[in-house]
Amino acid sequence: MRSTPSRRATATGALIAAAAMIAVGLQSGSATATPSSAAPAGGITAGTKADPGSLPAKLSPAQRAELLREADATKAATAKELGLGATEKLVVRDVVQDQDGTTHTRYERTLDGLPVLGGDLVVQETTAGKTLSVVKASKATTAQLKAVGLTADVAPAAAEKQALGAAKTEGSKATKAEKAPRKVVWLGSGSPQLAYETVVGGLQHDGTPNELHVITDAASGEKLYEWQAVHNGTGNTQYSGQVTLGTAPSYTLTDTARGSHKTYNLNRGTSGTGSLFTNSTDVWGNGTPQNLETAGADAHYGAALTWDYYKNVHGRNGIRGDGVGAYSRVHYGNNYVNAFWQDSCFCMTYGDGAGNAKPLTSIDVAAHEMTHGLTSVTAKLVYSGESGGLNEATSDIFAAAVEFHANNPQDQGDYLVGEKIDIRGNGTPLRYMDKPSRDGSSKDYWYAGIGSVDVHYSSGPANHWYYLLSEGSGTKTINGVSYDSPTSDGLPVTGIGRDKASLIWFKALTTKFTSSTNYAAARTGTLAVASELYGATSPEYAAVAHAWAGVNVGARPGGGDPDPGGKVFQNNTVVNIPDAGAAVTSAVNVTGIAGNAPSALKVDVNITHTYRGDLVIDLVAPDGGTFRLKNSSSSDSADNVVATYTVNASSKVANGEWKLRVQDVYRSDTGRINSFKLTF
Structure with a gap:
């Protein structure tokens, strides 16, 4: 019997990490919340029209x-x-x-x-x-949902104690759960388990509200998972110049044309809604941070732009689709360098930055936070691991889309995140979509284990994919900003335009992605959407695959795989591996290969697992014959199996269904097959 420390990824809920900033002067110019014309989509647009x-x-x-x-x-x-x-x-x-x-x-x-x-x-x-x-x-999982016992061996108080301890490490001083432990069936680990879900409130280290969800095994008391539910996204604005705002006739920041979205002044408070911005005229702010109405005007404008984008471009009437607006809160805390979304209040909240001089209310931050709301009511991507990175990337992707669509002359569209708020105080943006690693922490490409990285940095490959699909690789200048986007394999990617890239991601988010979607499944979902919209033989479909290959997710289509070994057959569908359960398989159907398989058949395996010594891995030929790729080992405590095996399969006919068979033979750790590839 052996035990291992928990290496499950936890994610802080902040949009950004605290850093020094500098103030900038008032910007002038004029723009409206409903732009007269949208900026043209970037990239080289393929000729196929969407179905x-x-x-x-x-x-x-x-x-x-x-x-x-x-x-x-x-x-x-x-x-x-x-x-x-x-x-x-x-x-x-x-x-x-x-x-x-x-x-x-x-x-x-x-x-x-x-x-x-x-x-x-x-x-x-x-x-x-x-x-x-x-x-x-x-489907969030292909695992069979069987009945589980309803009697818990662990008391609710023990689950609450565990959750309070986990929240304490994030800075919470709560002594009682915000939501008492409730019995649930946990299916996130591949097999159904009776568990408790406990939610703990309080504040995190940097002052961000805390809504930590902790899942506790009701039989053993083991912590199975945790995630953070706080997602960290005429007016004279600080960032967008003079703009037209939707307001109520009584001169309040209430946008009656957009679901009655309201903007409130917390006045440095950290709870409640504060007071609704009210005025004696319909002029709001003076463009400086010292005037509290200015940040209110920026946040109100950003929410209006985001509402218009989703309604006019994607046909969604409000982020919930019900015509009801979320609300905004500005002036949260004192010197609070952050912004966040909360499902519990269905609202966006903005701090004023270092020295209360640089509110985090620019267009892209507002769109980022509001998009967290969209994700929460559609795919509901869990804010941890790879799904958490995709959650963050979704907000960055549509932040760029909204900014381009707004066509505001004072804040033109770009593939930078938070360039106006200058969090670091050195004139650099928070994130770069063309080459995410430019920020010093984000990842350019997918790799096994990326799910253990903070979600704001594991978002990098998806942000990079969106840029490549929109604009293509290499150097270019757009709206005065220079970009130079590389690929993981050194091969080029040709963009299909931002409008098509955004549509593909939106439709995948709302019709394909689930709470546990990871990078491999995101590739599968976006390819399915590209097929529905443009056809499986279209340039758009090929471009989606090329862009994913450019960030190391899947192979190049049409023989463009950089591996020179021969014809490639690959399955990127995620298969959950149950803890100490039955073997699971991932299959590929090999066709068009004459005769027998090669004597040096290459088998690429990509498995996420928190104790790889638990795993026994076999390659199963079409006739049922097996080749052992990996034995179990109780002393091999490392994470993940990312390896290339070579087997002599020359006695087997090549064509037919080949399977990767994986079985977890010890208790306590779980994982999933991310991908399986054969090269003939």
């Missing part, structure tokens, strides 16, 4: 509510069609629709009445209501 039927439909709140009612009324029949167990129930969470009437309904699950965490899925249906399929990339 109109596959584009998102513009649903009114009433239309969306009716679809939700229909899904709720038929959820029992849907569960039966999906083959769910007798004690499994579906809970409708969201629905989007394509212009051809195809609906994508997002469900949570319950088992014996308990919420199932990590069991979410998306069901695609025709207008007639007949289920077409549950797309593999749209």
